[in-house]
Amino acid sequence: MPLPIETPAVLVDLEIAKRNIERFQAYADEHGIRVRPHIKTHKLPQMAELQLQAGAIGITCQKVTEAEAMVAGSDRIKDVLITYNILGDAKMARLERLNDRVSLSVVADSETVIDGLAGYFADKDKPLHVLVECNTGADRCGVGSPAEAAKLARRIEEAKGLVFGGLMTYPPVNGQAKVQAFMSEAKQLIEADGITVPAITSGGTPSMMHADGAPVASEYRPGTYIYNDRSLVSRGVAGWDECALTVLATVVSVPSENRAIIDAGSKVLTSDLLGLTGYGHVLGRDDIRIDQLSEEHGRLVTDGPIGLKVGEQLRIVPNHACVVTNMFDAVHIVEGDRLKDIWPVVARGHVL
Amino acid sequence: MPLPIETPAVLVDLEIAKRNIERFQAYADEHGIRVRPHIKTHKLPQMAELQLQAGAIGITCQKVTEAEAMVAGSDRIKDVLITYNILGDAKMARLERLNDRVSLSVVADSETVIDGLAGYFADKDKPLHVLVECNTGADRCGVGSPAEAAKLARRIEEAKGLVFGGLMTYPPVNGQAKVQAFMSEAKQLIEADGITVPAITSGGTPSMMHADGAPVASEYRPGTYIYNDRSLVSRGVAGWDECALTVLATVVSVPSENRAIIDAGSKVLTSDLLGLTGYGHVLGRDDIRIDQLSEEHGRLVTDGPIGLKVGEQLRIVPNHACVVTNMFDAVHIVEGDRLKDIWPVVARGHVL
Structure with missing residues (x-):
């Protein structure tokens, strides 16, 4: 029997999605890892609510407007990390409005990005949390060494209007050992500088069931795991x-x-x-x-x-x-x- | 100076687009070829109007809903060819409403598709024009031989509610000779059967400046030419x-x-x-x-x-x-x- 749906169409089987959510949450709970799913896979507030209900501590978005749509779509979304370098006053103004509504963090991997955020948030009531993005081998964004990460952590810490939120990476395939090495060294350097590292966040569905291979990371951001492909x-x-x-x-x-x-x-x-x-x-x-x-x-x-x-x-x-x-x-x-x-x-x- | 536009964004330079439209229209006019641009490239009624103003006889769409949006967006669009096999009553009902509003044609490459259209349009006031899609080497849709094309032309001609509209193909790269050979033979067979072939339509930007290499085709459907890439x-x-x-x-x-x-x-x-x-x-x-x-x-x-x-x-x-x-x-x-x-x-x- 054909389904009574005009094609082409995207079907999402809710029971399978729920099982996928629960499977990783159980693994993360067992290993003491906090889960912060990336919503890029579903782009649906309803799915984010299922992830939060299962135990996720918040969500990850890639773009400011994506975060706006998710927060507008569910008042249960109260903690959002945008894993992106945000530039320009128009996007800053959007960040500010979001920051007034939820616990918001962004990332930065250069002084230019940090200084842009600091310039905007210096005179605002609520400071913005900023994590330093680290390149652990995926060779996309991110600082190239623990020493650079420590330098940017210091710059964030000293900027009025910003709060240092920790370290973030998207690891290369089978990259747990690299994450562990880079982040351990960066954490040590930052703490030696008298700064606390509140969170270390890693991600990626392909290696999520080996997340315990980088115990220095406190948080994991899987995206595709809810649907698979x-x-x-x-x-x-x-x-x-x-x-x-x-x-x-x-x-x-x-x-x-x-x-x-x-x-x-x-x-x-x-x-x-x-x-x-x-x-x-x-x-x-x-x-x-x-x-x-x-x-x-x-x-x-x-x-x-x-x-x-x-x-x-x-x-x-x-x-x-x-x-x-x-x-x-x-x-x-x-x-x-x-x-x-x-x-x-x-x-x-x-x-x- | 950076443009005052939030990025990422798509920019379309109107003067370049107009020049691209005029260049092919001039070539087509010179060779006596009617132009029916494919709107998939721009999806904008405003651009279709520029194409019609330059001399295009109508537009090509790939999907019923695409045609609906274009017709709703401009009352200067009065002639639409949908180069797609349409199946199912929900899409037929949409076709019917469009057919009441503009000169509408669709294509078919099998008895199943023709019979579906005929079953729906048999008792309607206004008949639907149907062209036979021919495979001249791109190996996507289309009947594989001129004899099959002639057989389907006969089936359309005999169906109550349908009118045979001609032959359609999307040629392979450098395929003008193949178009000429296939279409000449099909036309001959269909005319020998006592049926007129009102239009033969070919397309594709890559070979558009060689469209005169298949003089049997009366019409050409370039898409990308308006923007290039x-x-x-x-x-x-x-x-x-x-x-x-x-x-x-x-x-x-x-x-x-x-x-x-x-x-x-x-x-x-x-x-x-x-x-x-x-x-x-x-x-x-x-x-x-x-x-x-x-x-x-x-x-x-x-x-x-x-x-x-x-x-x-x-x-x-x-x-x-x-x-x-x-x-x-x-x-x-x-x-x-x-x-x-x-x-x-x-x-x-x-x-x-």
């Missing part, structure tokens, strides 16, 4: 039955014996490969490869006969769940094969 | 000064001498590679490679010193303009370095 299944981190987010698509053409076209292309599945070949996994059909996407078409190919009919519905686990969430104004909440609700993705498309 | 520059189809769409981004981190991070990641530039290496071109900086994107960060690397400062703005030509348009609720209309207007992208995110 093909990239995590391919890394052995999750099984297909732990993938809460799927794309519902319809076969619109079967132009040859071993080729079919679905109504989900790059505007739905996105072109994110994350090191994989192909653009998603058709549930129940290991033999099908999604080998090509145009904007509104996905091409499915097989070595043998593809055996699909025009009009047939398929469920697809995308390579990367987070970016698919961002393509839709709303998601369909299901439990198994039953449609339960439709939730607008209130933090979608917020890039500022 | 890095993929078209790399194919030699356009120059950087003909790229109307750029992404304005800010350097948020310069963590090492040859690495900088901007506030535009895959949620802005998208992961579309289109066969290229890297995720975009920084205008004026041929030496910079955008070698890695995460959702909110783009990583810029150079062999020598990168010479960028935190807070500096950059303009980036993305690999693929159309998909970037789909990531933003609004675009900033500029002329050179001056901000003229902000236009909401009314047909963004319409996947149904």
Whole structure:
């Protein structure tokens, strides 16, 4: 029976999402790690509430406008970390309004960013908490050495209007040992300078079940774990039955014996490969490869006969769940094969 | 001087867009080809009006909801071709309402799709025009042979509520000879069967200046030509000064001498590679490679010193303009370095 949902659509199985939340929370509780989920994966206040209810201490956002949408969507969200260098007075004004409403922290990895925040917050009533972002090997943002981290911690500590909030990193794959080494040294240097390090926060779903490999970190920020996706299944981190987010698509053409076209292309599945070949996994059909996407078409190919009919519905686990969430104004909440609700993705498309 | 625009943002230079429209319209007029631009690139009624004003006979959309948004946004849009197999009563009802308002055509490449349309439109006052989609080598949708095209033309012709509208294809790269061969044979077969072929429509920006290589086609559907992008520059189809769409981004981190991070990641530039290496071109900086994107960060690397400062703005030509348009609720209309207007992208995110 096809689902009574117009395709293409994003389905989120609530029971699976809840199980995924509980699984990591139990692990974190066991190891004394505080959980601060990254909401980029779901962009839904309702999901953040489930994470908080399970024991999360707050949420992580990447952008100011994303944080605004989440806080506006739930009065249970009271503690927000924005893991981003914020620049410019327009964004500062948004930060100030958020800071008046919740416990807010941001990060910085340069004197320029710290001085920008300090210049704005110096004369405000409520100071802003700032963590130093550290590069433990992912080679994106972050200071390159514990000594630099200590230098920036001192600069934050001395700035009127700012409070030093600790250290933050997004580790490289299998990077727990690097996190432990970098953060231990940075913490030691900062404490030797007479400054307390209130939190050390690390993250990433791929290595979350090894978070205890960096005991210096007090907090962990997993994102994708709530939904999982093909990239995590391919890394052995999750099984297909732990993938809460799927794309519902319809076969619109079967132009040859071993080729079919679905109504989900790059505007739905996105072109994110994350090191994989192909653009998603058709549930129940290991033999099908999604080998090509145009904007509104996905091409499915097989070595043998593809055996699909025009009009047939398929469920697809995308390579990367987070970016698919961002393509839709709303998601369909299901439990198994039953449609339960439709939730607008209130933090979608917020890039500022 | 930085532009007074919060980043990341999409900028569209109106003068460049107008020149791009005029250039192809002049070529098409010279060769007696009717122009029916694909609006997927801009998703803006205002841009469609500029295309119609220059001489386009109507527009092309890929999805029903996209067509709805465009028609609602401009009463000058009176002729719409949706180059998609439409299935299911919910979408048919939308088609019917659109068909009552404008000259509407859709395509079909199977008996299942034709019979679905015929079943819905049989008892309606106004018939729906249906073209047969042909596979001339792109191996996506489309019937595989002229004989199959003729068979479906007959089926449409005989269906109550449907009118045969002609033949449609999206050709492979450098595929003019294939279009000419397939379409000539199909036309001959259909006319020999006593059926008129009102239009033969081909498309694609990459080969648009060779559209005269398939004189059997009466109509052409370029999309990206209005904005151009890095993929078209790399194919030699356009120059950087003909790229109307750029992404304005800010350097948020310069963590090492040859690495900088901007506030535009895959949620802005998208992961579309289109066969290229890297995720975009920084205008004026041929030496910079955008070698890695995460959702909110783009990583810029150079062999020598990168010479960028935190807070500096950059303009980036993305690999693929159309998909970037789909990531933003609004675009900033500029002329050179001056901000003229902000236009909401009314047909963004319409996947149904």
